[in-house]
Amino acid sequence: MSFVVASVLFASSVVAQQVETQAGSRQRRYVEGAVSHYLMTGDNDGRKYSIQATDVVKRDATSGRYYEEISWSDLTSSTQQSLTPASLALRQTVSLDDPASYMKMPNLAVVQPLMIGPITDTLTFYSDLLLAMRANLIQSGQTAYVPRVTPNSWADGHYVLVGQDVVDFSLKVESANLAEHTETLLIQHVPPPALHIQLPAKWMQGAATTTPNNFVQVSKQGDEFIAETGRETFDVRLVVDTGDGHMLSAAMHNPVVLAVRTCTDRELTKCGPESSKTILREITWKLVP
Helix, strand or coil: CCCHHHHHHHHHHHHHHCCCCCCCCCCCCCCCCEEEEEEEEEEEECCEEEEEEEEEEEEEECCEEEEEEEEEEEEEEEECCCCCCCHHHCCCCEEECCCHCCCCCCCCHHHHHHHHHHHHHHHHHHHHHHHHHHHCCCCCCCCCEEECCCCCCCCCCCCEEEEECEEEEEEEEEECCCCEEEEEEEEEEECCCHHHHHCCCCHHHHHHCCCCEEEEEEEEEECCEEEEEEEEEEEEEEEEECCCCCCCEEEEEEEEEEEEECCCCCCCCCCCEEEEEEEEEEEEEECCC
């Protein structure tokens, strides 16, 4: 698991918890059998790709609730990969009607690594939209804030010995276009004002800014330990049809700025000089004919 996956899992769990207690007036109005096509493009630190998602609205025969089933096709990438049979066969589900049942991570172990980004980013977009809906954000300039104090973890005890991040959610209606019946939402995944992750070494506590670090990872590579700490943020802009709640487009700006040291002991006391590393991901998602 990666820090991106962990953050998405938390966002979807927040949505599932809030959906039963808050009822925003902006709702998704599903039509069974409706088919939408989206084009996703990604630039993952210089590794680029585009891929098509086909979204079909279905209705649960038992509960009567609606969900969306997404399949993937037409991958092009700078690494010249094509989709494997398992990636083509995967059916990802999301739902703005029944998130507790359908807003879940599919089995990432069966798909090729390149697909982890599209799958988790799609879940981020839908989780962020549902957070905004349940916060009752319907007018230009409205804001909401969802704090978080419990870290996410993706440590496996073998390769990743420590892996934690934590983000708060800052939500805002950036603009509303009454003529076009659209609304632009900004959902920022931001570091909390206080330190909530567990930093295993004292040298990691020297944050470069006034806001504490919100990311830490210690991984084992051979006889060495790679220690990383820093700040992770997401800026997600969603354009939504206000008539039926349909997502028209989304864009994500996801930088991670890290301080990195290579150490020879697990306690991270015998380490080489500090270097800096910036990971930048730019993702777009757009409804196409």
